[in-house]
Amino acid sequence: MQQASLFSSLSAGEAQILPLPDGDFRHFQHFLSNQEADAYYQQLLASLAWRQDDIKMYGKQVKIPRLQAWYGDEDALYQYSGLNLSPLPWTEALYELKVRCEKACKTQFNSVLANCYRDGRDSMAWHSDDEAELGERPVIASVSLGQVRNFDLKHRTSGQRHRLPLEHGSLLVMGGNSQTHWLHSVAKTTKAMAPRINLTFRLITPSLRG
Numbered sequence: 001m002q003q004a005s006l007f008s009s010l011s012a013g014e015a016q017i018l019p020l021p022d023g024d025f026r027h028f029q030h031f032l033s034n035q036e037a038d039a040y041y042q043q044l045l046a047s048l049a050w051r052q053d054d055i056k057m058y059g060k061q062v063k064i065p066r067l068q069a070w071y072g073d074e075d076a077l078y079q080y081s082g083l084n085l086s087p088l089p090w091t092e093a094l095y096e097l098k099v100r101c102e103k104a105c106k107t108q109f110n111s112v113l114a115n116c117y118r119d120g121r122d123s124m125a126w127h128s129d130d131e132a133e134l135g136e137r138p139v140i141a142s143v144s145l146g147q148v149r150n151f152d153l154k155h156r157t158s159g160q161r162h163r164l165p166l167e168h169g170s171l172l173v174m175g176g177n178s179q180t181h182w183l184h185s186v187a188k189t190t191k192a193m194a195p196r197i198n199l200t201f202r203l204i205t206p207s208l209r210g
């Protein structure tokens with residue numbers, strides 16, 4: 001008979017390694033059960049301290065097209081648009097998910113950036129998570145909940161593209177040189193879209209900032 005512990009450690013499923021050069025992208029489509037994903041989705045949507053921040057673009061204050069919230073260890077200071085932001089303390093749900101991601105990735109995280117895409121007009125522009133305080137080859141664990149949205153990848157020099165729909169309860173781990181060679185984005189769409197939550201767990205080392 002199979003032991004319960006063995007079953008639960010296998011239930012997250014094997015990672016699918018994306019067939020892309022110059023990076024390390026691992027996709028666990030069923031990281032959370034549907035029931036777990038539903039519960040986290042409802043709870044996080046209702047309880048996180050969602051805010052819509054401004055960024056400065058061409059000297060103008062512009063609202064970013066999504067809601068965000070930043071949680072983590074007290075010393076995981078984060079610099080964003082020239083502001084020094086202290087994370088809010090972990091909620092129980094975010095801490096549970098952090099521990100599960102740490103097990104899946106065999107590494108540690110001290111913070112999470114939560115994004116809420118309210119509908120198809122919300123998006124994230126092309127970028128890499130390559131801030132100095134993340135270190136040279138950061139591992140970033142990205143959990144998706146709610147509406148499936150397309151996650152697009154673009155190679156910086158070859159222009160190679162890859163589109164991955166990120167499903168409710170999935171985990172995408174970006175490691176190795178992924179942030180050096182690849183940009184990623186979540187495009188706007190005119191299709192009707194329910195809210196989507198994305199959590200990116202990170203390890204911030206403030207002393208690495210120049």
Ligand SMILES: O=C(O)CCC(=O)C(=O)O
Binds near residue numbers: 113115129142151184
């Ligand atoms: O929403 C996503 O899947 C991507 C989020 C992201 O790239 C980020 O938070 O840096």
Ligand SMILES: [Fe+2]
Binds near residue numbers: 127128184
């Ligand atoms: Fe990112």
